[in-house]
Amino acid sequence: MLAPAEKLPTPLGLLAELTHRCPLGCPYCSNPLKLDPRADELDTATWARVFREAAALGVLQVHLSGGEPAARRDLVEITAAARAAGLYANLITSAVGLTEKTLGALADAGLDHVQISIQDSIESSADRIAGYDGAFAKKRALAAQVVRLKLPLTVNAVVHRANIERVGDLVELALALGAGRVEIAHVQYYGWALENRAALMPTPEQVKRAVGEVEALRAKHHGRIVIDAVVPDYYAKYPKPCVGGWGRRSLNVTPAGRVLPCHAAETIPGLEFWSVREHALADIWASSPAFRAFRGTDWMQEPCASCPRRHEDFGGCRCQAFALTGDARATDPVCHLSPKHAIVKELAGVREEAEYVYRR
Amino acid sequence: MTEAEKIRAVAEDARPRLPRGVRLVHNEAQGGFVLLAPERVFKADAIAAEILKRCTGEATVGAIIDDLAATFAAPRERILADVTKLLGALADKRLLEL
Numbered sequence: 001m002l003a004p005a006e007k008l009p010t011p012l013g014l015l016a017e018l019t020h021r022c023p024l025g026c027p028y029c030s031n032p033l034k035l036d037p038r039a040d041e042l043d044t045a046t047w048a049r050v051f052r053e054a055a056a057l058g059v060l061q062v063h064l065s066g067g068e069p070a071a072r073r074d075l076v077e078i079t080a081a082a083r084a085a086g087l088y089a090n091l092i093t094s095a096v097g098l099t100e101k102t103l104g105a106l107a108d109a110g111l112d113h114v115q116i117s118i119q120d121s122i123e124s125s126a127d128r129i130a131g132y133d134g135a136f137a138k139k140r141a142l143a144a145q146v147v148r149l150k151l152p153l154t155v156n157a158v159v160h161r162a163n164i165e166r167v168g169d170l171v172e173l174a175l176a177l178g179a180g181r182v183e184i185a186h187v188q189y190y191g192w193a194l195e196n197r198a199a200l201m202p203t204p205e206q207v208k209r210a211v212g213e214v215e216a217l218r219a220k221h222h223g224r225i226v227i228d229a230v231v232p233d234y235y236a237k238y239p240k241p242c243v244g245g246w247g248r249r250s251l252n253v254t255p256a257g258r259v260l261p262c263h264a265a266e267t268i269p270g271l272e273f274w275s276v277r278e279h280a281l282a283d284i285w286a287s288s289p290a291f292r293a294f295r296g297t298d299w300m301q302e303p304c305a306s307c308p309r310r311h312e313d314f315g316g317c318r319c320q321a322f323a324l325t326g327d328a329r330a331t332d333p334v335c336h337l338s339p340k341h342a343i344v345k346e347l348a349g350v351r352e353e354a355e356y357v358y359r360r
Numbered sequence: 361m362t363e364a365e366k367i368r369a370v371a372e373d374a375r376p377r378l379p380r381g382v383r384l385v386h387n388e389a390q391g392g393f394v395l396l397a398p399e400r401v402f403k404a405d406a407i408a409a410e411i412l413k414r415c416t417g418e419a420t421v422g423a424i425i426d427d428l429a430a431t432f433a434a435p436r437e438r439i440l441a442d443v444t445k446l447l448g449a450l451a452d453k454r455l456l457e458l
Contacts (some may be wrong), residue, residue, distance in 0.1 A: 060385070131373060151381065152382075223454075
């Protein structure tokens, strides 16, 4: 007799990649190597429909991202549509190309929160990492306007070998800019970051020092700023519960409308993604082959299948498992229990003083 | 609990309010009240929701406690403990203005 079907989870968040266009060229960009062209981007009305369908499905927050979302001329209409659908609207921006006028209009449209990326605490280094002269100054100016508009601000700082010595300065900068929250996100090696891995990889000593420093800063600034840290997973003992579990908490819509369980899912060959152009979001969430592929625990192999942590970390990241072992059903090799764990140890030791391959 | 994690004191004459970017909403699919915050979502149980609904920036903490004590016919001291614990913890996470 068949066991009763597991209850379908309710998603909490939707990452709306409004466009892949971006003025910056960060070498750790999580966008795919093959970017969606502008001509394929969803129109305003389709995004509005997607937001309504997401809210009906139980989604609470929409993260308006990209690329640089401000590259869309209809960003204000899109934001208003998210609020009209009842969603919490979060803007994830580089701040470059987002004018003060547009930000004011976004605030009036009901934007709930702004996240601005900062590449380093030193201007010249920040601009070099972003591949854009003057980016740092624009970010500071826009952050000030976010605070003037009384919108809550998060600073996102991706850390890697070129800036990891300055995690403390980055937190202080976030405080000085008026952020209520700062993300210290160690690079995750997907997309462009995978291309640049050897140029981005910090040393074990740097990682240890940075993790300790963030812990100390969290205690020091308790109640003044929330510090969220994304651990450098090549140095972790257990894998991260990627996207809170495949097809469990969130979904990602690409500029062209494909719906992915996570932003890197298209790197796994053989998965069939459905598009919002042809399917309702609820059908995609429940039935699209890509979402069903790794939902729950039935797909697991050992050592995951019998692991007591399988409902906590869900075997880690499928994209990373595929990228490093060639098998998307394998245990994420970040896990010390993975038979392929030695690969991660070895890669964490590969560092080259190479030029960045900028994301273009 | 370390010194840094000690929850802040909450004065009875403070007028708590949810800042911009923090909203309490009811959502059927999520099974009740949720507090939406910058890139975070917190489920609010029945008690937390009753407290947060009253954090409008107008009522004082003292008045909120009195109101809850009367509405739920509960001892004021117990309500005071629940309210100050919740509000202090939320203020520390920058989810509430006191």
